[in-house]
Amino acid sequence: MHILPRGILILAVCFGVAGCGSTWSTSNVQKSGYDPKVNASAAAPVRAPTPVAQILVTEGDITDRKYRVLGDINVNVNKTTIFNADPTRADVDAKLREEAYKLRADAVILVRYGSVGIALMSWGALDGKGRAVVYED
Template sequence: MADVKPTVGGAAVSAPNKVKTPADVIVTEKDITDRKYRSLGDINVTVNKTTIFDKDPTPALVEERLKEEGAKLGADAVVLARYGTVGISFMSWGSIDGKGRAVVFE
């Protein structure tokens, strides 16, 4: 599951310049301060272990999902990435959430 929420004062938009692949997207827990960028929106993802046989959710899998969602928006990076803790629920053998801000460099 993934959803994109607009940052304060605007709607989520995609960068029209170039088609990005997940490998093109940088994910960092910090902000990028040495380059100007424009925010495309906040991304929230969840990685679930739906059966006992699926892989356990990890921060690395969450990072991949953040890269995938960032690439769909045309982002160069996902900054301020945050990872939740693994939890088990009625609907899942385990899940972990992640969030970050998709940005495009100017």
Template sequence: MGSLGLAWVLAAGSATHFCLCIHVFLVSSATARSKTSLGQITVKVNKTTAFHPAPTPELVNDRLRENAAAMGADAVVLVRYGDVGISMMSWGSLEGKGRAVKFLP
């Protein structure tokens, strides 16, 4: 942990921006490693217009990593995805949830 990684993030419907983030692991199940929970993370990636590409799990993963790094987390466990669908403000959304954790020494 603690090594810096550089990532380019392209959010559906927005411009590309540069993000300097701590490397954060994503795990779809619980881990046996000793850890402390920092809290639940929920992110949503929207398709702004009918002409933008559909949100992907990779975009959701980038947002989960960004939010977890801002909290000082080493990993996001119990990651899951769910379609939000079309609404009055979006042509489609993909939601991701997980729990930010910090590994104990």
């Protein structure tokens, strides 16, 4: 007789714990042949990476300065449960900045957003793609 109340209690705890997380994400980076650490000349000083918060993320191209392509970045931001808010473009931009920082990029250009919808392990998702670039001095 006590099995039904325990089952309800277990379900309530599961939903409560599942509601604690808001999103999770995945990413994929396809690097170009250029590596700023390897391709820098011995005489050229190695500059510090651009801080994550200062990495430019834009849907357009950069036309006012030269840059070198480091690689293409694909990210996917998923919501954890049906009760969480849907991922936003700002969430995708933040993930793109994180991945660009790992490449020592200054910007992510030509960004495109797309909805993935509901999947086996996600109640909703938003993906983003862009090209990581480093400015040439």
